[in-house]
Amino acid sequence: MTVGRALFQLLVFPGLLYAVPVAWLMLWMERKLTARLQGRIGPPFYQPFFDFVKLLAKRPLPRPPLQALAMSALPVLAVAGTLGALALLPVFPHSGGFTGDLVLLVALLEIPPLCAVLAGFVSRSIYGELGATREAVLSIAYSLPFLAALVALAAAANSLSLSVISQQAMWQVRLPALLALALCLPVKLRVNPFSVANAEQEIYAGATTEFEGPRLALWELAHGLEWVALTGLWAVLAFPAANAAWPLRAVVFVAISLALVLVLAAVAAATARLKLAQAARVYWLWGSALGVLAMVVAVVWP
Amino acid sequence: MNILGLISRNFRRDPATYRYPERHVPATRFRGIVRNDTAKCIACGICDHVCVSGAIVVVGHDDHCDWSYDPGRCTFCGRCVDLCPGEALSQDGDRAPTYARSGDLAQGEQITYPACPECGLPARPYNERLLMIAHDDISPEFRERIKLCERCRRRRSQTVLTKGLGGAADTERNADGA
Numbered sequence: 001m002t003v004g005r006a007l008f009q010l011l012v013f014p015g016l017l018y019a020v021p022v023a024w025l026m027l028w029m030e031r032k033l034t035a036r037l038q039g040r041i042g043p044p045f046y047q048p049f050f051d052f053v054k055l056l057a058k059r060p061l062p063r064p065p066l067q068a069l070a071m072s073a074l075p076v077l078a079v080a081g082t083l084g085a086l087a088l089l090p091v092f093p094h095s096g097g098f099t100g101d102l103v104l105l106v107a108l109l110e111i112p113p114l115c116a117v118l119a120g121f122v123s124r125s126i127y128g129e130l131g132a133t134r135e136a137v138l139s140i141a142y143s144l145p146f147l148a149a150l151v152a153l154a155a156a157a158n159s160l161s162l163s164v165i166s167q168q169a170m171w172q173v174r175l176p177a178l179l180a181l182a183l184c185l186p187v188k189l190r191v192n193p194f195s196v197a198n199a200e201q202e203i204y205a206g207a208t209t210e211f212e213g214p215r216l217a218l219w220e221l222a223h224g225l226e227w228v229a230l231t232g233l234w235a236v237l238a239f240p241a242a243n244a245a246w247p248l249r250a251v252v253f254v255a256i257s258l259a260l261v262l263v264l265a266a267v268a269a270a271t272a273r274l275k276l277a278q279a280a281r282v283y284w285l286w287g288s289a290l291g292v293l294a295m296v297v298a299v300v301w302p
Numbered sequence: 303m304n305i306l307g308l309i310s311r312n313f314r315r316d317p318a319t320y321r322y323p324e325r326h327v328p329a330t331r332f333r334g335i336v337r338n339d340t341a342k343c344i345a346c347g348i349c350d351h352v353c354v355s356g357a358i359v360v361v362g363h364d365d366h367c368d369w370s371y372d373p374g375r376c377t378f379c380g381r382c383v384d385l386c387p388g389e390a391l392s393q394d395g396d397r398a399p400t401y402a403r404s405g406d407l408a409q410g411e412q413i414t415y416p417a418c419p420e421c422g423l424p425a426r427p428y429n430e431r432l433l434m435i436a437h438d439d440i441s442p443e444f445r446e447r448i449k450l451c452e453r454c455r456r457r458r459s460q461t462v463l464t465k466g467l468g469g470a471a472d473t474e475r476n477a478d479g480a
Contacts (some may be wrong), residue, residue: 037309041317272306 010087013250014232019086021252024048026231029258030265038108044128052254055217056240070122071211074115075218081111082225091114091165091231091253092246097163102154104161105162106147109229112222113188113198116197134276138187141283146184148291149177156298158295166236173298180240180290182260185230187276187279189223191264193271196280197260202273231257231264333378335396336409338369342390344427345369345413347380349382349391360384367425370410371400388429416450425451 009015027048035042037103063071085108088101113135120132137220156173157165169177190206205211208219235256242287244252328334338359345367350360357376361368385393401407415424428448433440447458 034315037312039315039318039319041319150382266309270309 006087009089014089014091014228015083015087019083019225019228021110022257023221023228024052026227026258026261027165027220027224028155030227030259030268032043033262033265033271035097036084037266048220052124052205052217052220055220056214059211060213060215067124069121071119071215074122075211077223078112078115078222079218081108081115082229083224084108085229086225086232088162089229089236090166091232091236092249093163093167096165097161099159100159101130101162102150102165105233106150109188109233110139110143112226114206115222119211120209123210125210127203127205128207130203131199131209134199135207137276138194138197138281138283141182142187143279145180145283145287145291149180149184149294151290152298153177154182154260155295156301160262162236163170166239169237170301172301173294176236176290176294176297177271178234180287180294181234181237182289183283183290185234185260186264187283188230188268189227189264191269191301193274194282196267196276197275199273227261231260234260270293290300314362317358325400326397328332328396330395332395333375333380334395335398335407336371336376336378336382337392337394338371339390339392340410340411341371342411342429342430342431343369343413344390344432345386345415346387348385348387352385353380354379354381365415367415368410369413370408372405373410374404374407388432390429415450419449420454421451423451425449425454433457437480 013018025045025048028043028045031047034043034044050296060068060072062068085105088097088105088108090097117136119133120128120130120135152158152173153165153169156170157168159165159168166194186192187197198208202211208216211219232253235253237251237289238256322450345360347360347362349358349369355377356375357373359368359370361370363395378393380393383393383464411426415427417423418425433448437444447455450458
């Protein structure tokens with residue numbers, strides 16, 4: 001992977017230039033579809049952008065220096081981590097990548113939840129701490145199926161390189177692995193039925209309750225970018241035609257990502273929030289079963 | 303799976319939300335924005351005097367009067383409308399349109415004083431309804447006089463008075479002489 005290529009992926013596609021507008025688009029799609037399924041009108045498509053600009057224009061609250069530093073740095077770190085993860089997605093498999101980028105991707109994808117946990121505690125709010133605790137418990141629960149699925153894919157392709165995995169992993173392994181990953185998406189994106197970590201209307205905004213102005217704007221951006229990155233990861237791994245031309249690949253990548261947003265929003269609208277123990281049980285039991293199934297198939301299948 | 307039927311039905315239907323104009327249909331005798339009918343306004347300034355929130359400001363000049371109204375300050379109490387002697391003020395029966403900045407709905411009217419038929423200087427505007435209240439019977443001469451400016455009117459009254467008085471004195475003198 002050359003420097004130019006890496007910069008292109010980080011800053012243009014599927015990085016900054018693509019991801020930020022699409023993040024707002026996805027946040028809007030999720031809100032709009034939820035609203036329509038609940039018989040409401042829903043926001044206009046530019047609403048997430050307006051929210052972001054409005055939050056950026058607000059003056060941050062004065063806080064003790066260390067807390068201010070931590071509360072500013074954590075959302076920045078979350079945005080940066082997600083952007084890094086996005087840059088690693090092998091939308092065009094011949095664009096390079098390197099051996100081990102799967103490990104880096106997993107690490108970068110774990111940064112936003114980790115930052116959210118720290119943010120909840122550093123904000124010294126009881127709701128923030130509650131949200132952070134829930135986030136931490138859930139992240140332990142979903143990490144098992146999430147990692148098991150990725151490990152199974154890596155084992156099936158016999159490589160730690162994302163582009164190789166996305167092209168060569170067997171469909172017998174890919175199917176349960178993709179199911180396990182899909183099961184992890186709602187909890188990573190904090191939507192129903194696994195929205196207990198931010199639990200709107202119940203513990204305010206969870207970990208980000210105490211955040212305001214530009215800091216909250218960055219959290220919103222990080223959340224939108226998480227949508228792009230996680231649906232993008234799923235889209236890359238579920239990509240049906242390995243040898244398609246690059247424009248087609250880009251279009252299909254975007255189409256799968258957006259379709260996944262619609263599915264997740266529909267599921268969110270149709271389900272109620274599970275309790276923490278119930279949500280954790282789903283991942284320990286069903287998620288892990290899928291992950292383990294994928295791993296067994298990857299190891300046993302000739 | 304009752305919920306699937308529910309959300310698919312919601313999706314097919316139009317949203318249940320009522321948007322602004324249909325939402326809350328105003329009641330009868332709803333007190334909305336105040337309007338001034340400049341044809342009836344006599345620029346008396348009572349509305350300015352009774353306006354508790356200072357929404358109506360009336361500033362008189364030599365040849366016209368500026369009537370300004372800011373709905374952003376108005377409490378829609380309706381006192382100006384109740385006390386308007388010429389029934390020039392009225393209130394809209396519907397809600398005000400939405401606006402983005404304060405002062406967007408502010409209106410200003412200019413009440414030009416009509417020219418006096420005799421000297422051409424500005425005369426106070428008058429209102430037919432007020433005339434009817436003040437005087438049961440309006441003679442053509444009186445109607446002529448009401449259009450005059452104050453100075454001309456006074457002069458006309460003086461002439462009439464002196465003429466009348468003069469006539470009476472003559473009669474008296476004649477009677478004495480007889």
